[in-house]
Amino acid sequence: MxxxxxxxxxxxxxxxxMRGLRPLVxxxxxxxxxxCSACMDSPSRPSKPSLPVTGTWSGSYSITSCGAxxxxxxxxxxxxxxxxxxxxxxxxxxxxxxTFSSDIMTxxxxxxxSIDSTRTLRLQGSQEFLQSHxxxxxxxxxxxxxxxxxxxxxxxLTGTFRxxxxxxxxxxxxxxxxxxxxxxxxxxxPSV
Numbered sequence: 001m002x003x004x005x006x007x008x009x010x011x012x013x014x015x016x017x018m019r020g021l022r023p024l025v026x027x028x029x030x031x032x033x034x035x036c037s038a039c040m041d042s043p044s045r046p047s048k049p050s051l052p053v054t055g056t057w058s059g060s061y062s063i064t065s066c067g068a069x070x071x072x073x074x075x076x077x078x079x080x081x082x083x084x085x086x087x088x089x090x091x092x093x094x095x096x097x098x099t100f101s102s103d104i105m106t107x108x109x110x111x112x113x114s115i116d117s118t119r120t121l122r123l124q125g126s127q128e129f130l131q132s133h134x135x136x137x138x139x140x141x142x143x144x145x146x147x148x149x150x151x152x153x154x155x156x157l158t159g160t161f162r163x164x165x166x167x168x169x170x171x172x173x174x175x176x177x178x179x180x181x182x183x184x185x186x187x188x189x190p191s192v
Contacts, residue, residue, distance in 0.1 A: 051154035053096060053115055057087040059186035061102070064160075068177045079104050079179060085186065087111075096121065104163055104179065105141050119150035121157065134172035141165055148183065157186040 062082050080103070088108075089098035096115055099108035100123070111125035123146035128137035141164070148159030160183070166176040 051119060051150055052091045053089050053121055053150060053154075053157075053188075054091045055089060056189045057089065057157060057186050058085070058189060059157075060084050060184045061161075061181045061186075062184055063179050064182050065180045066178060069175045070173065082184065083181075085183075087186065091115065096123065098123075100125065100143055102163070104165060105143075107141065109141050109143060111143055111146075113146065115150070121148045121150060121159075122146055123148075123161070132168050132172075134168045134174075136174075137167075139165070139167045148186070155188050158183055 060082055063079055066079070083103035085100070085102040087098060087100050089096055094114045094116065096111075096113050098111055100111050101108045107127070107129065109125050109127050111123045113121065113123035115121045124142075124144050126140065126142035126144075128140045130138040132138040142162075144162045144164070146159070146161035148157040148161070150157055161181055163179045163181060164176055165179075166174065168174055
């Protein structure tokens with residue numbers, strides 16, 4: 001429909017005056033709706049956890065089962081059924097770092113992990129202490145399989161985890177004791 005001797009904008013104006021503005025209005029609305037829909041369908045950043053876990057957590061847990069690489073003494077010899085624990089955490093977005101200590105692990109153990117949008121906290125950590133005359137570390141402590149849920153108020157954690165203590169027993173025999181544990185109560189201390 002181009003006319004000789006006219007520019008593109010003059011042709012557009014003639015087309016609009018011949019057809020009216022109604023088709024252009026519908027084209028404009030269609031473009032806007034399509035653009036807005038595309039923005040809504042675009043992937044977004046992962047959702048952040050609803051509540052932070054930063055703080056000092058204190059409580060107790062029970063040993064639900066334990067196993068050892070040697071069968072000389074029962075697990076109850078190494079740890080009572082119910083123990084106290086302390087967890088100090090710092091959160092940066094979904095990443096969590098901190099320390100864990102308990103009746104079994106009296107030395108604070110560095111832990112790292114994450115919390116997701118469902119308020120599930122996952123942690124792990126291990127540390128070796130001292131050198132042994134047998135070669136290697138005299139003691140290795142580990143936290144693993146830590147899966148806990150943060151309650152809706154952000155003040156309590158429930159769940160399970162595993163503690164392991166490995167060391168030389170009985171004249172340089174390397175042994176490991178695994179404690180499967182369930183949290184009885186783990187509450188955050190109020191902020192001061």
